[in-house]
């Protein structure tokens with residue numbers, strides 16, 4: 728499924744947080760949003776997954792007008808991994824992942840064989856099957872993040888929104904999660920902080936500053952020393968990593 732975001736502006740308490748942003752993610756593309764803390768990445772993503780109403784603009788997911796469509800219909804197609812995954816009541820890992828099946832069920836539907844199979848498969852993928860009866864609240868930050876990803880996998884989405892999906896994860900799981908998401912091979916829009924990771928795995932990047940898009944394009948077009956200094960206020964040199972062949976960044 729593809730995503731089209733047109734002229735989104737979001738004002739919160741008279742402050743312009745997102746200023747006329749348009750972007751596109753084609754189906755099967757992995758697109759990254761980069762920018763400093765507070766530049767509006769999460770706020771923009773929230774407006775796409777309907778937690779926040781923009782003041783202006785529209786969002787199309789496939790043929791659906793996201794801002795007008797019912798949340799349940801959107802949830803059948805759109806999976807979201809947010810930045811904070813805290814919950815107040817405790818659930819087991821299995822119950823948390825089963826919640827991903829909710830958009831596919833009718834009112835009072837019980838859990839069918841297929842739901843259990845999907846949950847098991849998703850837990851296997853994130854390497855947490857052995858944790859299925861553990862209490863979610865007792866997990867580490869990285870384990871929680873993987874459970875949330877399993878919940879999204881069980882949801883069988885056609886498009887993914889990820890807000891710093893590698894938060895809390897050690898280097899092994901950072902890479903695994905990104906690879907896993909790429910393997911699902913559906914349109915994905917992800918806010919990321921790690922520029923090297925973004926440069927290695929994203930097909931396309933949008934670079935934000937103060938709520939606006941500064942530039943966009945392929946990683947090698949966006950991750951230049953001039954753009955990085957302008958947006959993040961740090962000096963660096965860009966090189967080709969001799970081992971991976973991807974973009975390397977040496978901060979000065």
Ligand SMILES: Nc1ncnc2c1ncn2[C@@H]1O[C@H](COP(=O)(O)OP(=O)(O)OP(=O)(O)O)[C@@H](O)[C@H]1O
Pocket residue numbers: 739740744762763764765766767768769770771
């Ligand atoms: N509900 C709110 N009320 C007031 N200000 C808000 C609200 N939500 C976001 N903001 C402000 O909007 C700006 C953008 O926040 P946002 O969370 O979108 O940034 P971000 O780019 O995702 O940052 P980070 O990289 O730190 O996660 C910040 O200055 C934040 O304080």
